[in-house]
Amino acid sequence: MSTPLTAAQNRFLRGHAHDLKALLQTGGKGVTPAFLAELDEVLERHELVKVKVAAEDREAREALVSEIVGRTGAALVQRIGHVAILYRPSKDKRQIVLPRG
Numbered sequence: 404m405s406t407p408l409t410a411a412q413n414r415f416l417r418g419h420a421h422d423l424k425a426l427l428q429t430g431g432k433g434v435t436p437a438f439l440a441e442l443d444e445v446l447e448r449h450e451l452v453k454v455k456v457a458a459e460d461r462e463a464r465e466a467l468v469s470e471i472v473g474r475t476g477a478a479l480v481q482r483i484g485h486v487a488i489l490y491r492p493s494k495d496k497r498q499i500v501l502p503r504g
Contacts, residue, residue: 408478408490412501416480419499420451420488428455434470446477446491450499454487 408416426445429438445452454471458464468487472479477491492499 408480408501411503413480415502416451416490416499417488420453420480423451423453423488425453425455425486427452429457429467429471431457434467434474439471439474442471442475442489446475446489447493447495450493450497451480451488451490452477454489456485456487458485 426449427438427442442452442454456464456467456471458467464485465482468479468482471477471487472489475489475491477489480488480490482488490499
């Protein structure tokens with residue numbers, strides 16, 4: 404289940420993600436178990452991640468991003484072109500403290 408975010412929390416996370424570089428990229432094979440395992444590990448370590456989605460048309464990109472969000476339980480903070488920003492709080496060491504409301 405994805406993490407629900409308020410509008411203020413979404414703005415806060417977009418500001419934090421502005422200077423981040425994309426850490427992962429989906430390949431021609433789409434969302435593979437290896438990609439999901441790597442993304443799960445990166446989300447646990449960083450909490451806020453940019454992912455580059457390699458799909459040609461908009462519908463394919465949206466489908467891939469929806470699948471990634473559904474299978475990782477992360478919240479989609481923003482999607483611009485080929486880049487999606489995902490947030491999922493760490494189970495062990497939370498680094499990002501979200502504003503209330």
